[in-house]
Amino acid sequence: MHPGAAQASRRWPVxxxxxxxxxxxxxxxxIVLSGGPDERERALAVARRAGLAESAVLAGRTRPLELAALVARARLLVSVxxxxxxxxxxxxxxxVVLFGPTDPALWGPPADRPQHRVLWAGRTGDNFSGRVDPGxxxxxxxxxxxAAGELLGASPVR
Structure with missing residues:
Protein backbone atom coordinates (compact mmCIF):
# COMPACT_ATOMS: atom_id res chain seq x y z
CA MET A 1 0.00 0.00 0.00
CA HIS A 2 1.30 3.43 -0.94
CA PRO A 3 -0.52 6.15 1.05
CA GLY A 4 1.51 9.15 -0.11
CA ALA A 5 1.42 11.56 -3.02
CA ALA A 6 3.39 14.63 -4.01
CA GLN A 7 0.33 16.87 -4.42
CA ALA A 8 -1.96 17.63 -1.49
CA SER A 9 -4.95 17.15 -3.82
CA ARG A 10 -4.10 13.43 -4.01
CA ARG A 11 -3.46 12.79 -0.32
CA TRP A 12 -6.37 10.69 0.88
CA PRO A 13 -6.83 11.11 4.66
CA VAL A 14 -4.62 9.04 6.97
CA ILE A 31 0.43 -5.15 4.48
CA VAL A 32 3.54 -3.06 3.94
CA LEU A 33 3.47 0.69 3.48
CA SER A 34 5.72 2.18 0.83
CA GLY A 35 6.67 5.75 0.05
CA GLY A 36 9.55 8.10 -0.36
CA PRO A 37 11.57 9.69 2.45
CA ASP A 38 9.20 12.68 2.57
CA GLU A 39 6.22 10.31 2.95
CA ARG A 40 7.59 8.30 5.88
CA GLU A 41 5.82 10.30 8.62
CA ARG A 42 2.50 9.89 6.81
CA ALA A 43 3.05 6.14 6.45
CA LEU A 44 3.99 5.87 10.13
CA ALA A 45 0.79 7.72 11.06
CA VAL A 46 -1.24 5.24 8.99
CA ALA A 47 0.54 2.33 10.68
CA ARG A 48 -0.06 3.73 14.18
CA ARG A 49 -3.77 4.29 13.54
CA ALA A 50 -4.16 0.85 11.96
CA GLY A 51 -2.21 -1.04 14.64
CA LEU A 52 0.42 -2.06 12.10
CA ALA A 53 3.99 -2.65 13.29
CA GLU A 54 6.53 0.01 12.41
CA SER A 55 8.61 -2.71 10.73
CA ALA A 56 5.91 -2.88 8.02
CA VAL A 57 6.59 0.76 7.10
CA LEU A 58 9.07 0.69 4.22
CA ALA A 59 8.47 4.33 3.28
CA GLY A 60 11.78 6.16 3.23
CA ARG A 61 13.72 2.90 3.56
CA THR A 62 13.69 1.69 -0.05
CA ARG A 63 15.53 2.97 -3.08
CA PRO A 64 13.63 3.37 -6.37
CA LEU A 65 14.77 0.01 -7.75
CA GLU A 66 13.83 -1.72 -4.49
CA LEU A 67 10.40 -0.10 -4.61
CA ALA A 68 9.97 -1.30 -8.20
CA ALA A 69 10.91 -4.84 -7.15
CA LEU A 70 8.47 -4.66 -4.24
CA VAL A 71 5.64 -3.64 -6.58
CA ALA A 72 6.59 -6.35 -9.07
CA ARG A 73 6.34 -9.06 -6.38
CA ALA A 74 3.21 -7.78 -4.63
CA ARG A 75 -0.11 -9.61 -4.80
CA LEU A 76 -1.82 -6.20 -4.89
CA LEU A 77 -1.02 -2.50 -4.79
CA VAL A 78 -3.42 0.03 -3.30
CA SER A 79 -2.48 3.61 -4.13
CA VAL A 80 -3.72 6.98 -5.23
CA VAL A 96 -6.70 -0.53 -6.79
CA VAL A 97 -6.03 3.08 -7.73
CA LEU A 98 -7.91 5.98 -6.19
CA PHE A 99 -8.37 8.98 -8.45
CA GLY A 100 -9.28 12.46 -7.31
CA PRO A 101 -8.61 15.45 -9.53
CA THR A 102 -7.35 13.59 -12.60
CA ASP A 103 -9.30 11.60 -15.17
CA PRO A 104 -8.39 7.90 -15.09
CA ALA A 105 -9.21 7.62 -18.79
CA LEU A 106 -6.11 9.78 -19.37
CA TRP A 107 -3.85 8.70 -16.51
CA GLY A 108 -5.13 5.36 -15.27
CA PRO A 109 -4.42 1.77 -16.23
CA PRO A 110 -5.81 0.72 -19.62
CA ALA A 111 -9.48 -0.23 -19.38
CA ASP A 112 -8.82 -3.62 -20.96
CA ARG A 113 -6.75 -4.87 -17.99
CA PRO A 114 -9.13 -6.47 -15.50
CA GLN A 115 -6.46 -6.87 -12.81
CA HIS A 116 -6.74 -3.13 -12.09
CA ARG A 117 -9.62 -1.37 -10.35
CA VAL A 118 -10.04 2.36 -10.71
CA LEU A 119 -12.05 4.19 -8.06
CA TRP A 120 -13.16 7.66 -9.12
CA ALA A 121 -16.06 9.93 -8.22
CA GLY A 122 -16.37 10.97 -11.87
CA ARG A 123 -15.25 14.57 -11.71
CA THR A 124 -11.94 16.27 -12.31
CA GLY A 125 -10.53 18.98 -10.10
CA ASP A 126 -7.46 21.09 -9.45
CA ASN A 127 -4.44 18.79 -9.29
CA PHE A 128 -2.34 21.53 -7.71
CA SER A 129 -4.80 22.59 -5.03
CA GLY A 130 -3.44 22.80 -1.53
CA ARG A 131 -6.34 20.66 -0.25
CA VAL A 132 -7.52 17.09 -0.77
CA ASP A 133 -9.68 16.91 -3.88
CA PRO A 134 -13.43 16.64 -3.08
CA GLY A 135 -13.72 13.79 -5.58
CA ALA A 147 -12.30 -3.70 -4.69
CA ALA A 148 -9.12 -5.09 -3.15
CA GLY A 149 -10.98 -8.13 -1.85
CA GLU A 150 -12.26 -8.90 -5.35
CA LEU A 151 -8.74 -8.75 -6.75
CA LEU A 152 -7.13 -10.69 -3.91
CA GLY A 153 -9.67 -13.43 -4.40
CA ALA A 154 -8.76 -13.62 -8.08
CA SER A 155 -5.00 -13.01 -8.02
CA PRO A 156 -2.41 -15.79 -7.94
CA VAL A 157 -0.09 -16.04 -4.98
CA ARG A 158 3.20 -14.28 -5.73
Whole structure:
Protein backbone atom coordinates (compact mmCIF):
# COMPACT_ATOMS: atom_id res chain seq x y z
CA MET A 1 0.00 0.00 0.00
CA HIS A 2 1.30 3.43 -0.94
CA PRO A 3 -0.52 6.15 1.05
CA GLY A 4 1.51 9.15 -0.11
CA ALA A 5 1.42 11.56 -3.02
CA ALA A 6 3.39 14.63 -4.01
CA GLN A 7 0.33 16.87 -4.42
CA ALA A 8 -1.96 17.63 -1.49
CA SER A 9 -4.95 17.15 -3.82
CA ARG A 10 -4.10 13.43 -4.01
CA ARG A 11 -3.46 12.79 -0.32
CA TRP A 12 -6.37 10.69 0.88
CA PRO A 13 -6.83 11.11 4.66
CA VAL A 14 -4.62 9.04 6.97
CA UNK A 15 -7.60 7.71 8.94
CA UNK A 16 -9.12 6.31 5.73
CA UNK A 17 -5.87 4.57 4.82
CA UNK A 18 -5.76 3.10 8.31
CA UNK A 19 -9.29 1.77 7.92
CA UNK A 20 -8.29 0.10 4.64
CA UNK A 21 -5.27 -1.48 6.33
CA UNK A 22 -7.50 -2.85 9.10
CA UNK A 23 -10.07 -4.12 6.59
CA UNK A 24 -7.51 -5.91 4.46
CA UNK A 25 -5.71 -7.40 7.46
CA UNK A 26 -9.06 -8.75 8.66
CA UNK A 27 -9.20 -10.60 5.33
CA UNK A 28 -5.77 -12.08 5.94
CA UNK A 29 -3.66 -9.73 3.82
CA UNK A 30 -0.11 -8.90 4.84
CA ILE A 31 0.43 -5.15 4.48
CA VAL A 32 3.54 -3.06 3.94
CA LEU A 33 3.47 0.69 3.48
CA SER A 34 5.72 2.18 0.83
CA GLY A 35 6.67 5.75 0.05
CA GLY A 36 9.55 8.10 -0.36
CA PRO A 37 11.57 9.69 2.45
CA ASP A 38 9.20 12.68 2.57
CA GLU A 39 6.22 10.31 2.95
CA ARG A 40 7.59 8.30 5.88
CA GLU A 41 5.82 10.30 8.62
CA ARG A 42 2.50 9.89 6.81
CA ALA A 43 3.05 6.14 6.45
CA LEU A 44 3.99 5.87 10.13
CA ALA A 45 0.79 7.72 11.06
CA VAL A 46 -1.24 5.24 8.99
CA ALA A 47 0.54 2.33 10.68
CA ARG A 48 -0.06 3.73 14.18
CA ARG A 49 -3.77 4.29 13.54
CA ALA A 50 -4.16 0.85 11.96
CA GLY A 51 -2.21 -1.04 14.64
CA LEU A 52 0.42 -2.06 12.10
CA ALA A 53 3.99 -2.65 13.29
CA GLU A 54 6.53 0.01 12.41
CA SER A 55 8.61 -2.71 10.73
CA ALA A 56 5.91 -2.88 8.02
CA VAL A 57 6.59 0.76 7.10
CA LEU A 58 9.07 0.69 4.22
CA ALA A 59 8.47 4.33 3.28
CA GLY A 60 11.78 6.16 3.23
CA ARG A 61 13.72 2.90 3.56
CA THR A 62 13.69 1.69 -0.05
CA ARG A 63 15.53 2.97 -3.08
CA PRO A 64 13.63 3.37 -6.37
CA LEU A 65 14.77 0.01 -7.75
CA GLU A 66 13.83 -1.72 -4.49
CA LEU A 67 10.40 -0.10 -4.61
CA ALA A 68 9.97 -1.30 -8.20
CA ALA A 69 10.91 -4.84 -7.15
CA LEU A 70 8.47 -4.66 -4.24
CA VAL A 71 5.64 -3.64 -6.58
CA ALA A 72 6.59 -6.35 -9.07
CA ARG A 73 6.34 -9.06 -6.38
CA ALA A 74 3.21 -7.78 -4.63
CA ARG A 75 -0.11 -9.61 -4.80
CA LEU A 76 -1.82 -6.20 -4.89
CA LEU A 77 -1.02 -2.50 -4.79
CA VAL A 78 -3.42 0.03 -3.30
CA SER A 79 -2.48 3.61 -4.13
CA VAL A 80 -3.72 6.98 -5.23
CA UNK A 81 -2.89 8.10 -8.76
CA UNK A 82 0.87 8.42 -8.45
CA UNK A 83 4.01 6.96 -9.99
CA UNK A 84 3.87 3.69 -8.09
CA UNK A 85 0.44 2.98 -9.62
CA UNK A 86 2.03 3.21 -13.05
CA UNK A 87 4.65 0.67 -11.93
CA UNK A 88 1.86 -1.76 -11.03
CA UNK A 89 0.37 -1.33 -14.49
CA UNK A 90 3.76 -1.89 -16.12
CA UNK A 91 4.47 -5.03 -14.08
CA UNK A 92 0.95 -6.41 -14.34
CA UNK A 93 0.58 -6.29 -10.56
CA UNK A 94 -3.11 -6.11 -9.62
CA UNK A 95 -3.99 -2.68 -8.28
CA VAL A 96 -6.70 -0.53 -6.79
CA VAL A 97 -6.03 3.08 -7.73
CA LEU A 98 -7.91 5.98 -6.19
CA PHE A 99 -8.37 8.98 -8.45
CA GLY A 100 -9.28 12.46 -7.31
CA PRO A 101 -8.61 15.45 -9.53
CA THR A 102 -7.35 13.59 -12.60
CA ASP A 103 -9.30 11.60 -15.17
CA PRO A 104 -8.39 7.90 -15.09
CA ALA A 105 -9.21 7.62 -18.79
CA LEU A 106 -6.11 9.78 -19.37
CA TRP A 107 -3.85 8.70 -16.51
CA GLY A 108 -5.13 5.36 -15.27
CA PRO A 109 -4.42 1.77 -16.23
CA PRO A 110 -5.81 0.72 -19.62
CA ALA A 111 -9.48 -0.23 -19.38
CA ASP A 112 -8.82 -3.62 -20.96
CA ARG A 113 -6.75 -4.87 -17.99
CA PRO A 114 -9.13 -6.47 -15.50
CA GLN A 115 -6.46 -6.87 -12.81
CA HIS A 116 -6.74 -3.13 -12.09
CA ARG A 117 -9.62 -1.37 -10.35
CA VAL A 118 -10.04 2.36 -10.71
CA LEU A 119 -12.05 4.19 -8.06
CA TRP A 120 -13.16 7.66 -9.12
CA ALA A 121 -16.06 9.93 -8.22
CA GLY A 122 -16.37 10.97 -11.87
CA ARG A 123 -15.25 14.57 -11.71
CA THR A 124 -11.94 16.27 -12.31
CA GLY A 125 -10.53 18.98 -10.10
CA ASP A 126 -7.46 21.09 -9.45
CA ASN A 127 -4.44 18.79 -9.29
CA PHE A 128 -2.34 21.53 -7.71
CA SER A 129 -4.80 22.59 -5.03
CA GLY A 130 -3.44 22.80 -1.53
CA ARG A 131 -6.34 20.66 -0.25
CA VAL A 132 -7.52 17.09 -0.77
CA ASP A 133 -9.68 16.91 -3.88
CA PRO A 134 -13.43 16.64 -3.08
CA GLY A 135 -13.72 13.79 -5.58
CA UNK A 136 -11.08 11.83 -3.69
CA UNK A 137 -12.93 12.51 -0.44
CA UNK A 138 -16.06 10.98 -2.02
CA UNK A 139 -14.28 7.59 -1.95
CA UNK A 140 -14.71 5.60 1.25
CA UNK A 141 -12.52 2.89 2.77
CA UNK A 142 -15.14 0.21 2.22
CA UNK A 143 -15.03 0.91 -1.54
CA UNK A 144 -11.30 0.24 -1.46
CA UNK A 145 -11.53 -2.85 0.74
CA UNK A 146 -14.26 -4.33 -1.47
CA ALA A 147 -12.30 -3.70 -4.69
CA ALA A 148 -9.12 -5.09 -3.15
CA GLY A 149 -10.98 -8.13 -1.85
CA GLU A 150 -12.26 -8.90 -5.35
CA LEU A 151 -8.74 -8.75 -6.75
CA LEU A 152 -7.13 -10.69 -3.91
CA GLY A 153 -9.67 -13.43 -4.40
CA ALA A 154 -8.76 -13.62 -8.08
CA SER A 155 -5.00 -13.01 -8.02
CA PRO A 156 -2.41 -15.79 -7.94
CA VAL A 157 -0.09 -16.04 -4.98
CA ARG A 158 3.20 -14.28 -5.73
Missing amino acids: DRWAEVVRGLRARGAQ DTGVAHLATAYGTPS LLALWPQHVVD
